[in-house]
Amino acid sequence: xxxxSVGEKHFIQGGIAQDLRSDGRKRLTxxxxxxxxxxIPQAHGSARIRLGATDVIASVKAELGKxxxxxxxxxxxxxxxxxxxxxxxxxxxxxxxELSTELSVALQRCLLGGKSGAGSGIDxxxxxxxxxxxxWDLYIDGxxxxxxxxxxxxxxAAIKAALSNTGIPKVNVASETSGDExxxxxxxxxEFLQFDTSGIPVIVTLTxxxxxxxxxxxxxxxxxxxxxxxxxxxxxxxxxxLTKRGGAGLDPSIILDMxxxxxxxxxxxxxxxxxxxxxxxxxxxxx
Numbered sequence: 001x002x003x004x005s006v007g008e009k010h011f012i013q014g015g016i017a018q019d020l021r022s023d024g025r026k027r028l029t030x031x032x033x034x035x036x037x038x039x040i041p042q043a044h045g046s047a048r049i050r051l052g053a054t055d056v057i058a059s060v061k062a063e064l065g066k067x068x069x070x071x072x073x074x075x076x077x078x079x080x081x082x083x084x085x086x087x088x089x090x091x092x093x094x095x096x097x098e099l100s101t102e103l104s105v106a107l108q109r110c111l112l113g114g115k116s117g118a119g120s121g122i123d124x125x126x127x128x129x130x131x132x133x134x135x136w137d138l139y140i141d142g143x144x145x146x147x148x149x150x151x152x153x154x155x156x157a158a159i160k161a162a163l164s165n166t167g168i169p170k171v172n173v174a175s176e177t178s179g180d181e182x183x184x185x186x187x188x189x190x191e192f193l194q195f196d197t198s199g200i201p202v203i204v205t206l207t208x209x210x211x212x213x214x215x216x217x218x219x220x221x222x223x224x225x226x227x228x229x230x231x232x233x234x235x236x237x238x239x240x241x242l243t244k245r246g247g248a249g250l251d252p253s254i255i256l257d258m259x260x261x262x263x264x265x266x267x268x269x270x271x272x273x274x275x276x277x278x279x280x281x282x283x284x285x286x287x
Contacts, residue, residue, distance in 0.1 A: 045166025075127020156203035167192030
């Protein structure tokens, strides 16, 4: 937690009340977003996102596996986050482990929908090769390199960018089998399938400070948090997931208002992120 004097706290809260934050932004304005793709050559897809001094990387690795017996028509997706001990002093020791777990769970809620996969931004049925027998297991790893607030939104954006950068080898089934036998498959070295990332949501975290709420809070602003709601919203304006943190309760009418604000903010964020991802991939192809 950032240690602030009483004067600094009043300065931050007063600025937010007047819609003028410490860094000159308005309450509902994000910091500039910088995107770089293909940063980890060994992964099937990867991306780096910088939001101010917050710096995160996401990578996607695909491995052949077997669908679960309960969901034979779906592949499996797992999201894990690791916080580098050098990213912030509070990440050393148990602090980093607890935050890593909290972020992993929040990302799964926001991006993968419920346990059934309903509302998922990634269609798990698209990962099946042979129903009940062969599928792709998708491992999405996030790494926090540097932290200055709003980690969840940054990681969500990095995962979206990494998935747009992901190419999964095309698989041909060499032989049909009966019973419990596993079919033979051939993995192509030349043909790759790209992900359709148009349905993958962005995460918008609204942090309530006093009577107002802000987006893309810095570490100093997060230290003044009453409560925060993270809402994942796709291009169609559909809510894919929601998670809350902070001890203070929220009136249902305030939550509905925050959802309405998040929908408005998400349109700008999606357009900006898509533009930055396209530019980053163009730069990657040129280099």
